[in-house]
C-alpha cells in the first residue's frame with residue numbers, strides 16, 4: 020500500500036480550485052486534503068472543506084472568520100482568516116500545494132509553500148510575472164519543486180522534461196485568440212463585459228477570461244514561460260490556434276516539433292501536477308480527430324492586441340517592469356469588470372502606467388510588494404481621473 024500524499028488547495032472555490040476538488044474526490048485513495056482556502060466565498064469553502072474532509076480551512080477576508088467558524092461548527096476542521104492565516108496554511112507540511120489564487124494576492128502564500136520545500140502546482144501565473152527570478156531563486160534555495168498547471172506550460176513541461184537548453188530551438192506558445200480574435204479595433208471599442216467573458220473554448224474565472232480577450236493572458240504566459248524554461252526570450256513565439264487542442268509545442272535543434280494535445284479541460288494539467296512524474300486517470304472528454312477535422316494556426320496581431328507588445332517589452336526590459344505590467348493590468352481588468360472603463364482602455368491604461376512608473380532593477384521581494392502597491396494606487400488614480 021502506498022502512502023497518501025497530502026494536498027492543500029489555495030483558491031479552492033475558483034475555476035482551477037473546483038477542478039482540483041473533482042480530481043481529489045475521484046482519487047481519495049491517493050490524496051488526503053490538508054488546507055483549503057478562499058477569499059470571501061465562505062459557504063462554498065465550508066462545503067468543500069467538509070466534503071473533502073480537509074484539516075484546515077482559511078478565508079482571506081478577516082471579517083469572515085466568525086461566519087466560517089459557524090459554517091464549520093461541529094467538525095474538527097481548523098479555521099483561520101486573513102493574510103497571516105493564509106501564509107500559515109501554506110507553511111503546514113502538506114506534500115503538494117495547488118496555487119490557484121488569482122493575481123498577485125497569491126504571492127505570499129506561494130512563497131511560504133516554496134520556502135518549506137513543497138511541491139507547488141502553479142496555476143497562479145501572476146506570481147511568476149511579478150516576482151519572476153526572485154521566486155525561482157527561492158525555489159532553488161529551498162529545494163522546492165514548481166510544476167506548471169497553466170495548460171500551455173504544462174504542455175511544454177510534459178514534452179521538455181530532461182532536455183538540455185541547447186537542444187531546444189523554439190517554444191511555440193499557443194493562444195486561442197479569445198472571443199475577439201477576428202474583431203476589428205473599431206468593434207472591440209464597444210464590446211460588453213458579457214461578450215469579453217465568453218471565452219470560445221475554456222470555462223475560467225473572470226480575470227483570466229478578460230486577459231484572454233485582450234490577449235494579456237498570452238503576454239503573462241510569455242513571461243511565465245521565460246521564467247519556467249531555459250529558453251531565450253526571442254525563442255519563445257506565440258502562435259494563434261483557435262481550437263485550443265494543441266496546448267503548446269517545443270521545436271528541437273534537429274527540426275522535430277513535439278506537442279501536447281488534449282481537450283480544453285484543466286483537469287488534465289492539474290492531474291499531471293498532482294501525480295507527476297506519474298499519471299492518474301481523469302474523465303475528461305477524449306479528442307476525436309475525425310470530428311475535429313482540421314487544426315489552424317495564425318500569426319498574432321499586435322496592433323489589435325497591444326497587450327502582447329507590452330508584455331514582450333516588459334520581459335525584454337525586465338527589472339520591475341513585469342511587476343508594473345501585472346499590477347496595472349489587474350486594476351484595469353477589475354475596472355472593466357465594474358463597467359468603469361471600456362475594453363480597449365485596459366491595454367491603454369497598462370501602457371500609460373508602464374511609461375509613467377518605468378522600470379527599476381529588481382533586487383528584493385519587498386520591492387515587489389512596494390512596487391505592486393504603488394502601481395495599484397497610481398492605476399486607480401489614473402482611472403478615477405479619466
Ligand SMILES: NC(=O)C1=CN([C@@H]2O[C@H](COP(=O)(O)OP(=O)(O)OC[C@H]3O[C@@H](n4cnc5c(N)ncnc54)[C@H](OP(=O)(O)O)[C@@H]3O)[C@@H](O)[C@H]2O)C=CC1
Pocket residue numbers: 029030031032033034035036056057058059060061079118119120121122124125142143144145168169170221222223224225226227285
Ligand atoms: N481557470 C483556468 O482555467 C486557468 C486559470 N489559471 C490561473 O489560475 C489562477 C486562478 O484562476 P481561476 O481559477 O480562473 O480564478 P477564479 O476567479 O475562478 O478563482 C480565484 C480563487 O482565488 C480566491 N481569491 C481571489 N482573490 C483572493 C485574494 N485576494 N486572497 C485570497 N484568495 C483569493 C477566490 O476565492 P473566492 O471564491 O472566495 O473569491 C477563488 O478561490 C489565476 O492566476 C489564473 O490566471 C491558469 C490557467 C487556466
Ligand SMILES: CC(=O)[C@@H](O)[C@H](O)COP(=O)(O)O
Pocket residue numbers: 169170171193194195196197221227230231232234236237285
Ligand atoms: C486554460 C489556460 O491555460 C488558459 O490560460 C487559456 O490558455 C486561455 O486561453 P487563451 O489562449 O485564449 O489565452
Ligand SMILES: [Mn+2]
Pocket residue numbers: 169170171172240
Ligand atoms: Mn494558459
